[in-house]
Amino acid sequence: MIEEIIEDAEQRMGKSVEAFRHELAKVRTGRAHTSLLDHISVEYYGSRVPINQVAKVNVEDARTLVLTPYEKTMVKPVEKAVMESDLGLNPVTAGTVIRVPMPALTEERRRDLVKVVRHEAENARVAVRNIRRDANHQIKELLKAHEISEDDERRAEERIQKLTDRYIAELDQILAEKERELMEI
Secondary structure, three states, X not given: OHHHHHHHHHHHHHHHHHHHHHHHHHOOOXXXXXXXXXXXXXXXOOEEEEHHHOEEEEEEEOOEEEEXXXXXXXXXXXXXXXXXOOOXXXXXXXXXXXXXXXXXXXXXXXXXXXXXXXXXXXXXHHHHHHHHHHHHHXXXXXXXXXXXXXXXXXXXXXXXXXXXXXXXXXXHHHHHHHHHHHHOO
């Protein structure tokens, strides 16, 4: 019973860390990477599909992404989708190849992005703490129902706290790496 609660808490905390990583992938640094365009969708025969399903996305150099649509007719829609995205990018089309240069980040913009990243990290920490609270609540319910002893409750809460500390440390490490990446010129 206790093991199930702890395993569930660990899985949920792991998912929170993954969700944080996914959010950070959207925050662009001065460097080009393919996951930058993952959230952009393109109109394809009447439905919206992720850009990576209609075009091959590659990194040409540190500041340029190259999109190669699988069909010639998709060049304009892919270019339009990139232009209309919230990333502020201006694609350049040459035949069937779309190049997306990454503009350099200003110092002020870097600081703003660091604030955004810290806010996301705090949201992830809160999510992990909420999972801890839920798990501890479930343990207390077992104690009230006399299904476990007070010693078992105390040991379970200590294990849950260690889990929480481990995942929060992981979040802090990911945050530090992203901040360092953002402040690089």
